[in-house]
Amino acid sequence: MTPGPFVIKVGGSTLGSTDTTYADIAALARSGDVPVVVHGGGAEASRWLEAMGIPSRFERGLRVTDERVLPVVVAVFAGLVNKRIVAAVNAAGATAVGFSGADGRVLECRIADPSLGFVGEPVRVNPGPILALQQAGIVPVIGPIGAVPGEPADQLVNVNADTVAGNIAAALGARRLVFLTDVEGVRDAAGERIPRLDAARARSLIADGTISGGMIPKIEACLHALALGVEVQIVDGRRPGALQSLEGAGTLLVP
Numbered sequence: 001m002t003p004g005p006f007v008i009k010v011g012g013s014t015l016g017s018t019d020t021t022y023a024d025i026a027a028l029a030r031s032g033d034v035p036v037v038v039h040g041g042g043a044e045a046s047r048w049l050e051a052m053g054i055p056s057r058f059e060r061g062l063r064v065t066d067e068r069v070l071p072v073v074v075a076v077f078a079g080l081v082n083k084r085i086v087a088a089v090n091a092a093g094a095t096a097v098g099f100s101g102a103d104g105r106v107l108e109c110r111i112a113d114p115s116l117g118f119v120g121e122p123v124r125v126n127p128g129p130i131l132a133l134q135q136a137g138i139v140p141v142i143g144p145i146g147a148v149p150g151e152p153a154d155q156l157v158n159v160n161a162d163t164v165a166g167n168i169a170a171a172l173g174a175r176r177l178v179f180l181t182d183v184e185g186v187r188d189a190a191g192e193r194i195p196r197l198d199a200a201r202a203r204s205l206i207a208d209g210t211i212s213g214g215m216i217p218k219i220e221a222c223l224h225a226l227a228l229g230v231e232v233q234i235v236d237g238r239r240p241g242a243l244q245s246l247e248g249a250g251t252l253l254v255p
């Protein structure tokens with residue numbers, strides 16, 4: 001069996017830091033190992049919402065997305081952030097094409113929980129557009145908006161970017177999924193990095209509150225992909241060369 005692709009989730013928390021992520025992504029693509037990039041941008045969306053006088057509210061790491069929030073997150077995730085990453089990867093010497101999970105219905109969703117508003121829970125990944133680009137040597141850059149199929153148009157929904165990455169990695173049979181974030185790894189109750197974290201301990205750290213906020217959907221996405229045989233790691237994306245020296249870095253999820 002051909003080993004699946006390398007999926008890289010770029011956290012909004014590390015976007016814009018002067019790390020080497022885009023050069024590393026472009027170098028992988030040039031070497032013929034074309035990665036699939038999924039990005040967040042939660043912090044950028046919160047800044048735009050604040051500028052518009054709309055407060056941000058999260059529940060278990062998920063943004064409550066009402067009818068005022070939805071157009072802003074679509075504009076920021078499928079537009080601004082996506083195109084900035086495309087521009088940076090192109091400038092680093094590869095060819096990138098950006099789209100969201102609503103394009104080509106790559107990420108079909110249902111409404112996760114009506115109390116969260118327009119938040120999508122993936123039910124199906126249609127990998128065709130991702131594979132077509134990748135096979136053409138083009139880096140797919142995917143923003144965290146999904147589609148709930150409907151008439152007269154699909155409903156656009158906001159999907160946590162870690163959830164998007166976990167589902168896409170699982171659907172592609174990825175060999176590896178790396179989350180670039182703004183901490184050195186998952187921390188235990190004493191604040192120490194956990195180099196290897198198994199599923200049972202991860203669940204208990206969520207239950208006792210040691211893992212909280214944005215780390216909850218990240219760990220849930222990790223466990224989803226891990227169960228399907230993907231090698232999953234959470235590393236510090238602020239560190240130059242993070243993608244070049246993954247051995248022993250951050251937190252490796254283990255069954």
Ligand SMILES: Nc1ncnc2c1ncn2[C@@H]1O[C@H](COP(=O)(O)OP(=O)(O)O)[C@@H](O)[C@H]1O
Pocket residue numbers: 010011012013014040041042162180181182183185186187188210211212213214215216218
């Ligand atoms: N146990 C934990 N270990 C590490 N980070 C944690 C933990 N619990 C909560 N967090 C928070 O999760 C954040 C990373 O998630 P998030 O803000 O969603 O980042 P990203 O934008 O990279 O997805 C960290 O900055 C940290 O504040």
Ligand SMILES: CC(=O)N[C@@H](CCC(=O)OP(=O)(O)O)C(=O)O
Pocket residue numbers: 010011012013039040041042043045061062063073119120144158159160161162214
């Ligand atoms: C439903 C939901 O929570 N969507 C996220 C999508 C962006 C995201 O996940 O960005 P990071 O990876 O930078 O955190 C949000 O609106 O913030």
